[in-house]
Amino acid sequence: MSSATTLRHPKGPHAARAQREAGPFLWAFLDSSVGSKILVALTGLALVTFTIVHMIGNLKVFQGPEAINKYAHFLKHDLGVLIWVARAGLLAVFVLHLGLAIRLKRRARAARPVPYTYARPVQATVSSRTMILSGIAVGLFVLFHLAHFTFAWVHETEVIDASGRLTRVNYLDLRYTMPDGTQVHDVYSMVVAGFTTPWLAVLYILAQAVLFLHLLHGIQSSFQTLGLKNNRFRGAIAGLGVAVALVIVGGNIGIVIGVWAGLAPPISVGL
Numbered sequence: 001m002s003s004a005t006t007l008r009h010p011k012g013p014h015a016a017r018a019q020r021e022a023g024p025f026l027w028a029f030l031d032s033s034v035g036s037k038i039l040v041a042l043t044g045l046a047l048v049t050f051t052i053v054h055m056i057g058n059l060k061v062f063q064g065p066e067a068i069n070k071y072a073h074f075l076k077h078d079l080g081v082l083i084w085v086a087r088a089g090l091l092a093v094f095v096l097h098l099g100l101a102i103r104l105k106r107r108a109r110a111a112r113p114v115p116y117t118y119a120r121p122v123q124a125t126v127s128s129r130t131m132i133l134s135g136i137a138v139g140l141f142v143l144f145h146l147a148h149f150t151f152a153w154v155h156e157t158e159v160i161d162a163s164g165r166l167t168r169v170n171y172l173d174l175r176y177t178m179p180d181g182t183q184v185h186d187v188y189s190m191v192v193a194g195f196t197t198p199w200l201a202v203l204y205i206l207a208q209a210v211l212f213l214h215l216l217h218g219i220q221s222s223f224q225t226l227g228l229k230n231n232r233f234r235g236a237i238a239g240l241g242v243a244v245a246l247v248i249v250g251g252n253i254g255i256v257i258g259v260w261a262g263l264a265p266p267i268s269v270g271l
């Protein structure tokens with residue numbers, strides 16, 4: 001009787017080799033579906049945190065030009081190199097979130113090329129079934145938003161300058177003089193110019209509806225992936241997810257409609 005036995009890995013002939021080739025833990029973690037899901041959840045919650053902080057900062061528009069212009073100046077100039085670190089971090093988080101989510105979806109499709117006979121599981125909501133689509137739409141909105149406010153490529157505005165003349169200006173040339181005489185970028189007039197333009201206001205409101213659809217499932221699903229949505233807290237976590245989505249989107253729509261309705265009136269600007 002021969003004593004030579006072929007050792008087979010319990011998960012199949014190629015599993016042991018695959019494991020050896022998987023490399024360092026971080027790569028293996030990123031490559032696994034569980035790791036990807038955890039990272040999609042964590043990056044998603046980081047983006048939600050950014051969106052809440054951003055919305056609260058933007059509400060300063062209703063405190064008047066000095067408040068929001070001082071805040072924007074602090075972020076863009078006083079923070080120095082930190083703002084670039086934050087921007088790079090935000091971009092990395094955004095790319096990871098979208099990239100991993102798309103990869104997970106493709107893997108799930110590849111694992112089940114033939115659809116289920118009953119295509120609509122009872123619990124699947126519109127929000128959960130359209131996550132990739134709504135995520136891509138939110139990404140496109142952010143690109144548009146950057147083109148509109150950060151790069152000022154989309155729209156110009158007409159302002160009455162300090163000498164009383166009506167002048168057409170690029171958003172980035174709008175200037176505000178602070179009480180101490182410092183000239184800063186007039187983010188207040190830029191936001192007012194944006195949301196008193198009907199097509200831009202409508203576009204932003206539509207984008208918030210898509211963001212709501214994405215957040216409605218996204219926040220709850222992140223909690224579930226991280227193990228926070230157990231049986232005991234199921235109802236509370238689901239409620240918290242809906243509440244956070246409503247606060248973000250309600251706040252953003254409130255800014256658009258409030259500015260549109262004249263709660264942040266235009267000011268004369270020094271160019």
Ligand code: HEM
Pocket residue numbers: 051054058072076087138142145146149150187191204211252253255256
């Ligand atoms: C009504 C709602 C919103 C208003 C009034 C608003 C306002 C602004 C303004 C004024 C800026 C440019 C700041 C500057 O360059 O001085 C900005 C940048 C930005 N916004 Fe928004 N925003 C809104 C909604 C959102 C949403 C929903 C998202 C993401 C989902 C978002 C993501 C960003 C990002 C990523 C930047 C670039 C930040 C940077 O330059 O470092 N914004 N926003």
